[in-house]
Amino acid sequence: MNRRSTYIGILIVLLILSGGIGYAYRIWNQDYPDIVKEKTKLSIDAQTLLEVYTRDETMANERYREKVIEVVGQVRELTFLNNRNTIVLEGISTDNSILCDMQEGQYESIKKLLPGEQVRIKGICKGYLKDIILLQCILIKTQTQRNTNK
């Protein structure tokens, strides 16, 4: 009876230990969060976001830095420098923009985008240099703008 309870005790300790190790291992090897599953904290259009950042960077960082946000804007160009897929969104002037560094596996959905097309992009806002930088982005939807006024 006594020996039996010792065995059970050891077994429980072992179980807890292996669970702990397994958990630690999972944390250690954790990948970056998948943006598809992350909840959007804020939605904003590209111009407004740039205005907020150019007016007061510290305040803008408090509001947007490291947050999952959705940005609506017009495609300026696509770049494939350094083996990254980047969508550059139009800014307030030619001197600023929003750089959206796309998450892996986004190439197929972005390769056909054309300058001037309106897109909605979800990603993590990292901050501002001359441009606002968004990482781990995914394309949410495309909407071709009709230039009827031109």
Add this chain to the structure above:
Amino acid sequence: MNKILVFLLLFLGLCSFEAAEPPEQYITRQGQISFFSYASAENIDAQNNQVLSILDVSTNQIAVSMLMNGFRFKKSLMHMHFNESYMESDLYPKATFEGRISDLDIPLASEQTRLIKGVLTIRDIKKEVDIKTVITHVDTDTYVLEGNFEVSIKDFDIKVPPVLEPNIAKTIAIKFRFEYQPYEK
């Protein structure tokens, strides 16, 4: 009406012809900086692909600015530790470099190896550095600067807890590649 238009176009054409001098300032908004830490317990490497840099070929001056939380690691835990424990990116979000390329001959005939003397600022700590770089003039519009150098973590007051010392190298190898285009403001 048509004549005015033709005249206007001609005038515009002339203007652009006059402005055909090579630009003085070049910019990259997507420069690449990677770092490597080779230590006995593990190797860590990360890349930042959104480094901003402006190169002025009339004064040979170069300025670089980057977001520390823009580095991408293999694992998100490394990213977290890097920003929270070591770089304290909330307090010091940017790292910058300002320097001057010595003896740069413009226009570049071919590839040149030059020294950039300047000041590197990480965590608000300034340090004078000399960085060797290879400069290539790819075509009329593109300059590429490439190179690597090392920084000691002690110089920038980066504290590593004793238990983690085998995991973090004392000197970090840094590699950079900037592809500059004419800067149109």
